[in-house]
């Protein structure tokens with residue numbers, strides 16, 4: 001948390017104290033860094049709040065059309081990672097899922113962020129949705145460095161990062177996937193991945209379809 005805050009403070013102080021001496025290009029560059037680091041801080045605070053359980057119990061399950069939900073967050077990534085391509089391939093007429101939309105967006109944010117962070121500039125992060133065996137399946141596919149199978153156990157542990165040339169270059173706390181798994185499972189979903197080191201990784205998440213009758217039955221019980 002300290003790193004983004006330190007850089008936000010540092011660049012703001014430099015802009016304030018040396019405004020007349022900095023040319024427009026550099027001003028823009030500094031403000032861009034402040035914006036990027038603020039976005040990072042927002043995601044980080046969101047993740048920490050979930051870990052601290054201050055927020056985790058607060059899950060409101062609703063009828064969510066996930067294609068619309070994903071569509072609303074993709075432009076934010078294109079803005080943040082300008083040199084990546086974000087491709088969304090939704091299945092048409094996908095039935096709704098029973099989810100907490102904010103938590104679903106937090107899950108997608110963590111997976112898409114990883115897909116971009118651990119892959120080279122210019123590569124594509126593809127998100128697909130489909131219905132398979134009565135489950136809604138979402139894939140986040142990247143063309144990045146990949147994950148070795150033997151590191152699979154570490155992946156979803158709290159504060160765990162895997163050593164590679166991009167983890168040392170990128171910022172992270174090793175919280176994203178830990179929280180993602182907790183959130184997916186608390187909404188009756190599952191998460192898994194497949195990877196080929198050097199070629200890319202696909203994360204799969206699956207959620208049950210929203211079932212109107214089941215919801216009616218439950219509300220009659222109470």
Ligand SMILES: Nc1ncnc2c1ncn2[C@@H]1O[C@H](COP(=O)(O)OP(=O)(O)OP(=O)(O)O)[C@@H](O)[C@H]1O
Pocket residue numbers: 047110114115118142144145146147155160161162163164167171172173174175176177178201
């Ligand atoms: N799509 C991916 N491709 C390659 N490696 C990945 C991918 N996603 C995660 N990893 C590896 O798994 C580790 C754990 O991921 P996680 O999202 O939990 O943490 P982080 O990205 O390091 O930090 P944070 O998400 O808290 O900012 C990462 O440090 C990275 O080494």
Ligand SMILES: [Mg+2]
Pocket residue numbers: 110113114172175176177
């Ligand atoms: Mg992450």
